[in-house]
Amino acid sequence: MQGVYTPLFQFVSNGENIMAKLYRFGGLLAALLLSAGVYAGDIQVEGAWTRATAPGQDKAMVYLSITSAQDATIVGVSAKASKTAGMHTMEHKGGKMRMYEVKSISLPANGRMVMSLHGYHLELAGLKAPLKAGETLPLTLSIEMADKRMVKVDVQAEVRPLKSATQK
Numbered sequence: 001m002q003g004v005y006t007p008l009f010q011f012v013s014n015g016e017n018i019m020a021k022l023y024r025f026g027g028l029l030a031a032l033l034l035s036a037g038v039y040a041g042d043i044q045v046e047g048a049w050t051r052a053t054a055p056g057q058d059k060a061m062v063y064l065s066i067t068s069a070q071d072a073t074i075v076g077v078s079a080k081a082s083k084t085a086g087m088h089t090m091e092h093k094g095g096k097m098r099m100y101e102v103k104s105i106s107l108p109a110n111g112r113m114v115m116s117l118h119g120y121h122l123e124l125a126g127l128k129a130p131l132k133a134g135e136t137l138p139l140t141l142s143i144e145m146a147d148k149r150m151v152k153v154d155v156q157a158e159v160r161p162l163k164s165a166t167q168k
């Protein structure tokens with residue numbers, strides 16, 4: 001393997017150039033890999049769902065399962081359907097469930113992170129239109145991989161009926 005990398009160093013004469021060229025090469029490579037979906041392929045999202053909104057409700061909680069082949073962190077979420085989107089978790093305190101915002105969710109390599117009614121969820125606030133059962137709600141996760149590369153993962157969340165037999 002070493003022989004593959006050695007020629008790179010023959011193009012350049014000083015240390016700064018080496019770093020600059022390697023960095024540029026690395027960035028270009030990352031962009032190519034991203035466009036080919038290689039990194040997104042390391043991340044698997046399953047079973048994304050939310051519920052149809054009740055009249056007057058402008059918030060939605062979204063649940064999903066996510067697995068990453070390498071250590072990663074969800075650092076953001078966005079959705080065209082709402083003014084804001086974020087990550088929340090639930091806390092049981094003094095007999096009450098309280099939810100609060102978190103800035104990131106860690107994804108240990110190959111560990112499945114399952115969002116559930118009693119834990120992490122994505123929260124959309126300021127919905128621009130009611131969510132109707134049978135529709136899909138597109139959203140995008142921003143994920144930072146262990147090597148600091150940022151990956152955008154598009155997710156289609158199924159909108160389930162308000163009262164659903166498949167509630168978890």
Ligand SMILES: [Cu+2]
Nearest residue numbers: 061088099123
């Ligand atoms: Cu919430």
